[in-house]
Amino acid sequence: MLRLSRSGPLLGVLFLITGCDHGLAPPDVPSAGTIRASIEYVGVWPEESDVHDLRFVAMRFVPIDTADFLQLNRMAISNRLDYGVLNQDVEISDVETGVFLYTGIAQQFTSNLLSWRPLGLYEDNDGIFFVTKDETTEVSIVVDFADPPVFPPPRF
Numbered sequence: 283m284l285r286l287s288r289s290g291p292l293l294g295v296l297f298l299i300t301g302c303d304h305g306l307a308p309p310d311v312p313s314a315g316t317i318r319a320s321i322e323y324v325g326v327w328p329e330e331s332d333v334h335d336l337r338f339v340a341m342r343f344v345p346i347d348t349a350d351f352l353q354l355n356r357m358a359i360s361n362r363l364d365y366g367v368l369n370q371d372v373e374i375s376d377v378e379t380g381v382f383l384y385t386g387i388a389q390q391f392t393s394n395l396l397s398w399r400p401l402g403l404y405e406d407n408d409g410i411f412f413v414t415k416d417e418t419t420e421v422s423i424v425v426d427f428a429d430p431p432v433f434p435p436p437r438f
Contacts, residue, residue, distance in 0.1 A: 312379070313415035314416075315413040315415055315416060316375045316413075317374045318420045319420075319422070320371050320421070320422045321369065321370045321371070321372065321387060321402070321423050321424075322425070323425045324425065324427065328389070328391075332391050333389055334390040334393055335362060335390035336363040336401075337388050338359070338360035338363065338386075338387055338423075339388045340358040340384075344435055345435070348397070348398055351388075351396065359374075381412050382413065383410055384409060385421060386402050386403035388400055399433050400430065400431045401425045401427070402424055403423065406421070406422070
């Protein structure tokens, strides 16, 4: 007959405790900052029926096609922007810190999930900016409806 010693359960608990470094503590919250964008619209707006959605989008990568827009976890995306205005300011808070490489105003031009195109891009510093912890990063974008950016962007 197998006999369990009294120290067996105690040793098991000790192994369990020493094997856990943080127990059931939640993971660290990533550091975050804020992006504030100032947008100026120039020229004649497209027909409202051609603007299914309009957003400020900051990407941590340079997209090579519209399928890249599905990488939502690598983007900071605003709420829907106003249609028909001359200027608009938008702010996105709780943006995980890091570098953003491709940022602009995106138009969804049909109901198709992948029918997005850029209308204007952030161009200062070659389009690159950083979001730092507890700071607000300001960017300015001009949307010229007569001269939209090339998409996909040229590769270097």
